[in-house]
Amino acid sequence: EVQLVESGGGLVQPGRSMKLSCAASGFTFSNYGMAWVRQAPTKGLEWVATISYDGSSTYYRDSVKGRFTISRDNAKSTLYLQMNSLRSEDTATYYCTRGDITTHWGQGVMVTVSS
Amino acid sequence: DVVLTQTPVSLLISLGGQASISCRSSQSLVHSNGNTYLHWYLQKPGQSPQLLIYQVSNRFSGIPDRFSGSGSGTDFTLKISRVEPEDLGVYYCLQRTHNPPTFGAGTKLELK
Numbered sequence: 479e480v481q482l483v484e485s486g487g488g489l490v491q492p493g494r495s496m497k498l499s500c501a502a503s504g505f506t507f508s509n510y511g512m513a514w515v516r517q518a519p520t521k522g523l524e525w526v527a528t529i530s531y532d533g534s535s536t537y538y539r540d541s542v543k544g545r546f547t548i549s550r551d552n553a554k555s556t557l558y559l560q561m562n563s564l565r566s567e568d569t570a571t572y573y574c575t576r577g578d579i580t581t582h583w584g585q586g587v588m589v590t591v592s593s
Numbered sequence: 594d595v596v597l598t599q600t601p602v603s604l605l606i607s608l609g610g611q612a613s614i615s616c617r618s619s620q621s622l623v624h625s626n627g628n629t630y631l632h633w634y635l636q637k638p639g640q641s642p643q644l645l646i647y648q649v650s651n652r653f654s655g656i657p658d659r660f661s662g663s664g665s666g667t668d669f670t671l672k673i674s675r676v677e678p679e680d681l682g683v684y685y686c687l688q689r690t691h692n693p694p695t696f697g698a699g700t701k702l703e704l705k
Contacts, residue, residue, distance in 0.1 A: 513694075523642065523685055523696040539693050573641060579632060580687065581653065583641040 480504040482574045482584035489590045490564055500557040500574030500584055507555035508532070510577050514548060514559050516570035517586075526572070527559065541567075564591045595619055597686050599697035605705040612673040614700045616686035621666050623690070630689040633662055633671045636699075637682040645684075646671060678704070 486498040498514070514526040527548040528537040536548050547560040557574055569591045574584040596619040606612045622629050629649050634642040644653045646662035649669060659674045673680055681704060686697040 522699050523636075523687075525694040525696070528694075537692055578630075578689065579644065579647045580634075580689070581644050581647070583643070586641055 480576065480582045482576065482582060484572065484574050484584045484587035487572065487587035487589045489592065491593050492565060492591055494564055495560070495562045496564060496589060497561070498559040498572055498574075498587060498589070500559075502555045502557065502574075502576070505576070507550075508552040512548075512550060512557045512577075513575045513580065514557075515573045515575055515580075515583075516568075517573070518567075518570045521570075524570075529557070561589070564589075566591050594693055595622075595688055595691045595695050597688055597695055597697035599684075599686060599700050601700060602698070603701040603703065605703055606676045607705045608676060608678065610676050610705075612676055612680075612702055614671045614673075614684050614686075616664075616669045616671070616697050618667040618669075618688060620691070622669075622688050623666060628690075629665065631664070631669050632687045632689070633660075634685045634687060635680070635682050636685065637679075640682075642685060673702070676702070676704075 481503045483501045490496045511530050513528040516524050516526050529548045533550050545563045549558045571586040571588050573586045576582040598617045600615045604612050622631050631649050633646040636642040645660050650662045661672045663670050683699040683701050685699050
């Protein structure tokens with residue numbers, strides 16, 4: 479069974495950093511591109527960043543470019559999202575997702591950016 | 594960015610009824626490789642989104658045939674026949690043909 483389990487969220491002050499992790503199991507992690515998608519409270523879904531199966535290629539939405547870094551450790555079957563210079567508008571539930579078709583989603587982790 | 598316009602914003606459907614959701618794109622979703630990367634998801638209350646339909650019309654594993662997708666180019670439709678209580682929630686379309694991937698704003702399906 480495919481499982482994606484996010485961790486690392488919580489309350490953080492504006493301008494500070496936070497690192498999210500997503501532990502994958504139930505499939506060959508190194509075969510799949512991965513992505514982070516977020517959802518602000520009571521809002522719709524927003525694509526954040528994508529990484530290729532081998533980590534050689536990444537893509538970011540404009541509003542996080544230069545502040546967020548997506549990475550992966552295929553030996554540990556883990557996806558990461560390093561978030562720097564956080565802003566209040568980054569407050570959201572962050573989902574780890576699998577594949578080009580986005581077939582599977584984690585349960586999500588809440589990130590609250592507030593003083 | 595590609596804008597996906599979903600209509601209606603909300604749907605009131607009776608159990609056993611039929612629902613139809615439209616997703617219109619600001620540009621063609623046909624990729625240079627000939628595929629169309631338009632997918633449909635359902636987010637039930639308090640849950641993560643789940644894939645229903647991928648690449649316009651392919652039902653994902655375990656999705657009942659009450660769900661069907663159709664369309665081409667810029668106009669796409671999700672139909673749900675014989676609506677059941679577990680179908681309630683917010684439906685989203687997602688395009689992954691162009692970067693950045695973008696979602697529709699969602700359609701909330703509620704019981705009448």
